[in-house]
Amino acid sequence: MDAHTATPGVAAALRPPRWLLPALAVAIGYYVAARLGMAFTLHPHPISTLWPPNALLLAALLLTAGRDWWWLLLAALPGHIAAELQSGVPTVMVLGWYASNCSEALIGASLLRVFVRGVPRLDSLRDTGILLLTAALAAPVFSTFIDAALVRLIGWGTSTYWDLVSTRLFSNALAALMVVPLILAWAAWLAAGPAKMRGARYAEAAALFSGLLAVCLLAFAMPHSDAHTAPAVFYAPLPFLLWAAVRFGPLGVVSALPAMAVATIWGTVHGLGPFTTETPQDTAREMQLFLITASVPLLLLAVALAERSRIERESRSQLTHLSRVAMLGELSGGIAHELNQPLTAILANAQAAQHFLANKPGERAILSEILQDIILADKRAGDVIDRLRAMFKRGETRTEALDPNRLVRDVMSLAHGDMTTRGIEVVPRLAASLPEIRGDRIQLQQVILNLIVNAADAMSMCAPNDRVLTVHTLATKGRVHINVIDRGPGFTVASEILFEAFYTTKPQGLGLGLSISKSIVSAHGGRLRAVTRKGGGAAFLITLPALARRP
Amino acid sequence: MPDNNKRLQCDSQEGGAMSIARANVTVVDDDVLVLRSLDRLLQSAGFEVEVFSSPKDFLEKRTANPAGCIVMDLSMPGISGLELQQALFGTRDGRPVVFISGQGSVPASVQAMKAGAVDFLTKPIDEAQLLGAVRVALDKDRAARGQRAEQAAITACLAALTPREREVLAGVVAGKLNKQIAAELGTAEKTIKVHRARMMRKMAVDSVAELVRLWTLTQPPQA
Structure with a gap:
């Protein structure tokens, strides 16, 4: 083989396979998760109250292509052995558990793939419902039977088959409920490119989580007399969870729920809080049931809210696009x-x-x-x-730094033909060296185009010399103004009515243009106003926040 | 034709209108790229070309009463082509107009043609169409100019007649005999014959039929 053909081959061989990083993450994550699961064990009851490795593996499978699954399952083995061998369990049993843990991840991920294409989305009720039914219900149920059967077959411990099933089932289900949505939500957040948040938002998130942790520790991790467990205690975290659902969506809830679970389990494991009963099995089950019943509705609530706002966003963007296309048709x-x-x-x-x-x-x-x-x-x-x-x-909204004058000039050249055929003279009065603004180029052009076309329509009855349209840009402190001024008859109704949906004065108009323009400008943190001018004609004034000038 | 030569001799005011060496085409379009390209195309076809990039410019700088034709864009900022056509009617500029338009709007084309446009071409224009329309327009201009010149010549001849000769002319054109005219004017038939001969010479015609043709040309067209 000569050098020319050999080089690409070497380069390809040196490039790490795409499954390597996920596999490494799984190996480490699985180990950490297993150690965590062991820390959640209620002694002398030998089984963990929340066993996250299986759920972690399941989430990892959901995030990767089916052909790479075997690598991930294989990567879990060293983590599994490293964690389990420390607990003095026979090797056969350790391998048996590896098999049953993998079975849960495989069953959950395969079932989900049947119903949901790609990674399940937490802003879709359907996806989330299927996620709960497969990953948090079907997978733990089936794998627990396998697990209990293996334990009995190997003959480790003294528990009966059904005891094993009932204790492990809740532990696995709770883990799937806490861990799978958590990983999926944060993976989606990272994939979307983390949005820039304002400082106030960080402060709110910090207040929410510290408040939630404080309440959970007070309610579930304080010395407790089992005779007087007020029901109110169980509802104490609810305001914080609702806060998370309403203000931070699924990402907030899937992060808040594990925080509550960890605080609760920590308290219970240390013999604190309201879940103290005769036997460790009952204590574990009561706590697990509490966490499961509290989590599912809150998760679904957050998802329902997110779905509604996603649909609203989609239909608004559809409407915006539709009105843009209609305008281009004109x-x-x-x-x-x-x-x-x-x-x-x-x-x-x-x-x-x-x-x-x-x-x-x-x-x-x-x-x-x-x-x-x-x-x-x-x-x-x-x-x-x-x-x-x-x-x-x-397309999706894309924000970038924009030159307001360039925006106006682009729209003017787009409308040039229409203005010429209508005999309208467009006079640009553009201030030199304006600060930039931040926004979606196409949407802002749509607004300016809408105003120009409206102004032209308003002047259709004017004398040729009066068919003059002025586009004026200027800057004031922290603001950029784009004003579209016509010499038409002005308007006779209150200016707010102009911006109402379906209000129109044109025989062919839909009455959506101005209402959409206003919402576009509002979404950019600006204002769109209309005024009748003293000398006659109307002026539409766009005000947008200016970006700080670059030094 | 000897007749024409004779007639031109008594043309006292509007001489030289027909003595143009090269046909002149004026192009008005607000789009400079289009304007330049039409300029080149018409020049390459052998026309003398004059261009204006705005209707205002054209109205201000055009020559008073030139020969030729105008090729203009229908839609221009400020004054539209149709408005410009109307504005030209107000002046003595009677040059034929060929409209070019970026979009074939039927109402606009109807209006343009009604107002006397030679043709209405939709962009992009093929050279055969454009050159054809320009030639038609130039022919029309030449014919109109010829007619105007002839009318002017006749008017000049008529002006040279004495009142009596004019009365005789009216009688002759009305188909009356010398005897009848003499009776109406209260003179001798012989005197009328003299006036008539002088009148026919001044009008540079040999026959009554020719005289009647010239006379009709000076009459305003009847609706």
């Missing part, structure tokens, strides 16, 4: 004009060049001028199409 004549201009120039130039070549072949200068103009015209047509395509595209 502009189609003008856009055809915008494309026809450069096409006309290209054709006429090319035909002139043919004549020059036939009649005056010696004149190279004119031919080079012609070619230069053809290039210019072609680029102009390309720009029109690019701008149009961007406006037609339906």
